[in-house]
Amino acid sequence: MRPKIELGSRFPSMSPIKMMGRLGRMLSMHSEGLVTTVPGLTAQASTIRKTKHNLTMDNMNPNLIKLQYAVRGPIVARSLALKKELLKGVEKPFKTVINANLGDAQAMGQEPITFFRQVLSCVIYPELIKSGNCPDDVKQRARQLLAGCGGKAGSYTQSFGVEMFRRHVAEYIAQRDGYPSNWENVVLTQGASPGIKYCLQLFCKQVDGKDAGVLIPIPQYPLYSAALAEYGLGPVGYYLDEDKNWGIDVSELERAFHEGSKTHAVRALVVINPGNPTGQVLTEENMKRILKFAQRQGLFVLADEVYQHNVYAEDSKFSSFKKVLMDLGPPCSEMELASFMSVSKGYMGECGLRGGWxxxxxxxxxxxxxxxxxxxxxxxxxxxxxxxxxxxxxxPQPGEPSYDLWLQEKTDVLGSFKLRAKMIVEAFNKMGGFKCNEVQGAMYAFPRIELPPKAVEAARAENKPADLFYAFRLLEETGICIVPGSGFGQSPGTYHFRTTILPQPKLLQEMLNIFDVFHKKFTEQYS
Structure with missing residues (x-):
């Protein structure tokens, strides 16, 4: 039945042509969701948009509604809007937005590694192999990569990655760990995240009438809580020990496992080393205790090791969970393990290329x-x-034309990270109300912040977690974008935030100075 439209009652002084034109524009706006009602339409017509969809919030996958991803959440959306406002000339108390929220090194000024970009340029445009002014080893590498790809970089490859590349990754792992690696157990992925999600999907089955659960660190990288929500798996959080530089206490793993087992069949353990967002590097002794716990409880271990090149503390070193697993011997060395690596982090910083294994x-x-x-x-x-x-x-290997430049660029990048890791820890520990553990590795600091009771009350009045309230105020008044700790998980009654160490040294120092001034002002306002 068509809706009844009474033109004359709404537009008594308009000609029929003008009336139809205006009505047409309103209907168009209505269909695009720009207005919710159209003058002159009956109630039945004004609800057409609400009832015409077969897929609605009431019958869509509820797991996707629960899914949250803090590092690209509302505060990040607001930072993007602020950038657009600045470009339009809108006056703000700052001149630029500083994105300390994402681990994207090149977005924060890091230059790509020359060897990588020269080779990739030749792969994408093979004419450069003949005519380009690139070193001979670059051209030779490009030829090899193209040969592995069947001669064309734009062609599909094998589903699990080019066999030659997988063999090279296996050789790298074997050399790193001192234990054999079978190339057929290596899968190349679109960044580390898809590999992690592929593995998590394997646990989507009830056991003894319980949904599966996965032990994840708190604080954790929000990929894990988001993926678990997407697949209907239960997040079983174990708290990292902030007083022991975010170490993993096996007694806490035991507590979390037994508590989580009341409601879920706990089947897997996620470990992030070096840590995101906490920046710790686990010792081999700590890793052995973790693996022995996992073996006792029959858990599949997922080792997120994408920051394995990013280790800065003098007394820290990266050891893979596979190496420690094999060092332990049977029965631990017979455990199931999946480990993950990415080209997005390390000294490479090639987030947009989406490469992983x-x-x-x-x-x-x-x-x-x-x-x-x-x-x-x-x-x-x-x-x-x-x-x-x-x-x-x-x-590149010693003696090859590109080796010296590659080594220098890698050394410079990691040396600068080390400098910035120290800068950020020292700065926050000098500010009143902050406590920041040493950034031993990765690309982030996760300072603890004391917020005045009145600030907590003001946040509650706005129905926001207190650390999110603080982060929004920081963004609106200074242009600094951080991610509140509530997006990663934190011990009850504590407040944190994650900030990257990625701004270049001059910008990082400027950011820390602005942060100090803001925090003093914020504290005085709510004291």
Whole structure:
């Protein structure tokens, strides 16, 4: 039945042509969601938009509604809006937005590694191999990569990555750990995140009438809580020990496991080393205790090791969970493990290329076959990301034309990270109301902040977590964008935030100075 439209009652003084024109514009705006009602339409017509969709919030996948991803949440959306306002000339108390929220090194001024970009340029445009002014080893590497890709960088590859690249990754892992690595257990992925999600999907099945649960660190990288929500898996949080530089206490793992087992079948353990957002580097002794716990409880271990190149503390070093697993011998060395690496972090910082790998250790062959079947449904990871991963696994060697420059650029990047890690910790620990643990590795600091009771009350009045309230005030008044600790999880009654160490030294010092002034003002306002 068509809605009844009474033109004369709403537009008594207009000609029919003008009336139809105006009504047409209103209907168009209504269909685009710009207005909720149209003058002159009955109630039935004004509800057309509400009832015409078969898929609504009431019948869509509820897991997606629960999903939250803090590092790209509302505060980040607001920072993007502020950037646009500044470009339009809107007056603000700051001249630029400082994005200390994302671990994107190149977005914060880091220059790409020359060798990587020269090789990739030749891969994408092979004419440069003939005519370009690149070193001979660059041209030779580009030829090899193209040969692995079947001669064209724009073609599909094997679903699990180019075999030659997978073999090189396996050789890299074997050299790193001192234990063999089977290339057929290496899968190239579109960044580390898809590999992590592929593995988590394997646990989407009830056991003894309980949904599966996964132990994740608190604080944690929000990919994990988001993926678990998406797949209907239960997040079982274990708290990192802030007083022991965010170490992992096995007694806390035991507590979390037994508490989580009341409601879920706890089947896997996530460890992030070096830590995100907390910046710790686990010792081998700590890792051995963690693995022995996982072996006792029959847990599959997912080791997020994407920051393995990012270690700064003098008394810290990176050890892979696979190495420590093998060092322990049976029965631990027979445990299931998946480890993950990415070209986005380290000294490379190639976030946009989306290259990563995962290595599967001791996985049931039938399970692995089904995992590979699932991966093959995504066709293949992008070719350029795979080429970048191959160069991480097989960088220039001594004596090759590109080696000296590559080594210098890598050393400079990691040396600058080390300097900035120290800068940020020292600065926050000098500010009143902050406590910041040493950034031993990765790209972030996770300072603890004391907020005045009146600030907590003001946040509650706005129905916001207190640290989110603080972060929004910081953004609106200074242009500094951080991620509140509530987006990562934190011990009850504490407040934190994550900030990257990625702003270049001059900008980082400026950011820290602005932060100090803001915090004093904020504290005085709510004292």
């Amino acid at each position: 995962m290595e599967l250790v001791n996985m049931d062959p039938d399970v692995q076959a089904n995992l590979y079947k699932t991966i093959s449904a995504s066709i293949c990871p992008n070719t350029i990301g795979q080429c970048a991963i191959d160069m991480v696994a097989r960088p």
